[in-house]
Amino acid sequence: MSFVFNKTGEISVLYAILCYHDEDVTCSWSKEHDDAVLAKLGVVQEKLARQGRLGPVARLLPTTAATTLRKSQDPPLIIDGPFAETKEQLLGFYVVDCENLEAALDVARDLGAANPGGSYEIRPVGVFRPGSLPA
Amino acid sequence: VTDIAWIDNALTAARPQAIGALLRYFRNLDTAEEAFQEACLRALKSWPQNGPPRDAAAWLIMVGRNVAIDQVRRARKQEALPEEDKISDLGDAESELAERLDGQHYRDDILRLLFICCHPDLPATQQIALALRVVSGLTVKQIARAFLVSDSAMEQRITRAKARVADASVPFETPGAVDRSERLAAVAAMIYLVFNEGYSANSGEAQARAPLCDEAIRLVRLLLRLFPTEPEIMGLAALMLLQSSRAPARFDADGAIVLLEDQNRALWDRQMIAEGLALIDKAVRHRRRGPYQVQAAIAAMHARAAKAEETDWSHIDQLYGALEQIQPSPVVTLNRAVAVSKVRGPAAALEMIDPLAGQLSGYFYFFGVKGGLLLQLGRTDEARVAFDRAIALAGTAAEAAHIRMHLDRLMKPGAPIAVAKAAH
Numbered sequence: 277m278s279f280v281f282n283k284t285g286e287i288s289v290l291y292a293i294l295c296y297h298d299e300d301v302t303c304s305w306s307k308e309h310d311d312a313v314l315a316k317l318g319v320v321q322e323k324l325a326r327q328g329r330l331g332p333v334a335r336l337l338p339t340t341a342a343t344t345l346r347k348s349q350d351p352p353l354i355i356d357g358p359f360a361e362t363k364e365q366l367l368g369f370y371v372v373d374c375e376n377l378e379a380a381l382d383v384a385r386d387l388g389a390a391n392p393g394g395s396y397e398i399r400p401v402g403v404f405r406p407g408s409l410p411a
Numbered sequence: 412v413t414d415i416a417w418i419d420n421a422l423t424a425a426r427p428q429a430i431g432a433l434l435r436y437f438r439n440l441d442t443a444e445e446a447f448q449e450a451c452l453r454a455l456k457s458w459p460q461n462g463p464p465r466d467a468a469a470w471l472i473m474v475g476r477n478v479a480i481d482q483v484r485r486a487r488k489q490e491a492l493p494e495e496d497k498i499s500d501l502g503d504a505e506s507e508l509a510e511r512l513d514g515q516h517y518r519d520d521i522l523r524l525l526f527i528c529c530h531p532d533l534p535a536t537q538q539i540a541l542a543l544r545v546v547s548g549l550t551v552k553q554i555a556r557a558f559l560v561s562d563s564a565m566e567q568r569i570t571r572a573k574a575r576v577a578d579a580s581v582p583f584e585t586p587g588a589v590d591r592s593e594r595l596a597a598v599a600a601m602i603y604l605v606f607n608e609g610y611s612a613n614s615g616e617a618q619a620r621a622p623l624c625d626e627a628i629r630l631v632r633l634l635l636r637l638f639p640t641e642p643e644i645m646g647l648a649a650l651m652l653l654q655s656s657r658a659p660a661r662f663d664a665d666g667a668i669v670l671l672e673d674q675n676r677a678l679w680d681r682q683m684i685a686e687g688l689a690l691i692d693k694a695v696r697h698r699r700r701g702p703y704q705v706q707a708a709i710a711a712m713h714a715r716a717a718k719a720e721e722t723d724w725s726h727i728d729q730l731y732g733a734l735e736q737i738q739p740s741p742v743v744t745l746n747r748a749v750a751v752s753k754v755r756g757p758a759a760a761l762e763m764i765d766p767l768a769g770q771l772s773g774y775f776y777f778f779g780v781k782g783g784l785l786l787q788l789g790r791t792d793e794a795r796v797a798f799d800r801a802i803a804l805a806g807t808a809a810e811a812a813h814i815r816m817h818l819d820r821l822m823k824p825g826a827p828i829a830v831a832k833a834a835h
Contacts, residue, residue, distance in 0.1 A: 300424035303632055307625070309416070337682065340635040340648065341689040356693060357639035377692030400689040402682040 290331065290409075294366065299338060325408055334371060335403040342399045345381060347388030354381065359397040367394075371401065418458050422451050425468035426548045427633060431520030432472045433479070438583055440527065440573060442479055444545065450475035468517075518637045519585055525630070526594040528572075529601035530579050537572035539605050539623075544569050547626050557609070557620050595638060599647050599703070602630045606651045610658075614666035614809060617658070624655050645694035646704030652687035653710035656680040668813045672719040684714045702738045705730055724753035741770040745777055748784075757787040775804040779814055791821055 278290045305313070324330040339358035346353040370387070374380040377398070384396045426447070433443035450471040464470035528542040540558070543549045549557075555565035586594060609623025631648045638644055660674035669675075691711050694704050709730045716722040731747035745764055752760035761784045764777070771777035782797035798818050805811035 298421075298424065299636075300633070301420050303629055304420055304424045306622075309420075337686045337689065338632055340632050340639070341686050341693070343693055354696070356645075357636075377689060377696075400685050402685060 331407040331409040333405040428468040429471040431524040446475035446479035525598040541572040614662035642694040642697040643701040649687040649690035649707035656683035741767040757784040
């Protein structure tokens with residue numbers, strides 16, 4: 277676990293909050309509805325940011341833009357679409373600046389060579405805020 | 412977000428899948444739509460109290476199917492002679508329910524539903540209207556507003572389309588690989604029609620028509636989730652996203668067309684561009700080039716240029732060359748000529764479009780481009796003739812106004828010379 281000392285000197289823990297929803301539904305939102313949702317979330321985020329508690333926030337683009345690299349085999353298998361297996365669990369994520377999909381796949385291949393097994397889903401990020409947490 | 416808004420979103424999202432499945436049961440579009448409608452009414456009553464079901468589409472399919480079967484049974488009791496074949500069909504539907512709700516059929520259900528809407532007997536305008544009504548679930552009023560026609564005219568258009576579809580035979584068995592790919596191509600073309608109907612509007616109409624672009628993008632994402640490895644569907648999605656990304660910059664405050672080169676690129680939607688570029692990158696990996704992919708790649712060249720001057724015109728020229736080979740058309744050559752004028756100069760471009768004069772004699776954009784090239788070459792009298800012709804052929808007031816701007820500049824000696832380009 278990653279510990280942070282808060283203002284009163286107590287230890288606190290960094291939590292990742294992962295967002296799930298039905299894409300059929302969120303992709304059906306009108307622009308106005310989408311803006312309204314983001315505005316409401318922005319209020320919550322703003323409060324956390326002011327308290328110095330908010331780390332990076334990312335909104336991912338739809339899974340239709342995703343590619344999956346299965347690194348349980350060598351060379352890894354590249355498949356269109358999101359990670360769809362249910363036997364494996366989400367363990368972590370990277371945010372890497374890449375020129376294009378090939379560059380992102382190169383990064384994923386390097387990571388996969390260092391740690392074979394499992395899969396990486398490569399998804400473009402739509403909105404990114406770096407946050408204000410100390411390193 | 413209120414309860415009702417949440418339910419509304421869930422119903423819209425489940426609609427293509429639910430109507431597609433109901434259509435497979437009842438083999439009649441009206442029955443399927445009515446069954447879905449009834450299921451939605453029950454959802455509005457039940458969901459706020461009982462909470463949303465885990466799988467909204469499955470719930471709607473089950474309820475819609477039961478309601479419609481009840482109605483047929485009730486009708487049967489009132490009729491002297493039962494429709495034997497219809498009843499036995501429903502019996503089959505019931506017994507196979509468990510198998511049918513497992514999701515295996517959903518892909519072909521939705522594809523069939525979309526495919527029915529783009530039946531070759533239907534003119535393009537009816538295809539679009541039918542898809543928006545049946546698949547997207549827009550109201551007749553919403554569709555009428557987007558097409559700038561009266562509600563009653565749109566109602567009539569949709570009724571006619573449905574009547575034609577009812578007469579036409581649509582195969583209900585699971586399609587084979589060849590049939591499936593043909594259906595997919597027809598559906599993709601129809602979705603692009605929906606998009607263009609929304610995109611090719613002038614500024615006055617742009618706002619009313621924008622929902623058509625959104626809807627087309629929603630449909631292509633749906634298609635892409637069903638067929639995640641089809642490079643042309645990726646290409647179509649990318650093409651529409653990249654074109655749509657420029658929507659906020661296409662018209663100035665007075666509603667005049669702003670050419671691609673003059674657009675404020677800071678207004679372009681970066682998220683749509685990112686998604687479009689990611690999709691092209693995915694498509695390219697398949698090494699199966701197709702017209703949507705190449706058009707998307709051309710749009711991507713513009714999206715990647717931070718400034719108009721940084722546009723890689725020679726690459727765009729090559730891509731149009733590829734498009735000419737895959738899908739030869741005088742309009743493609745005309746577009747290519749614009750790229751050629753940037754790379755090799757206006758004389759080379761003019762030479763390229765001269766042979767198109769016969770085929771494109773009624774095409775506004777041909778004379779706009781021709782006038783612009785002649786202007787660059789200093790042949791102002793000929794340019795004026797071409798621009799006059801373009802104004803006569805202009806489809807919208809904005810197009811005509813744009814060409815008039817060039818004519819006005821011609822009248823002023825020493826005025827800056829601009830070339831007419833596509834108003835992308």
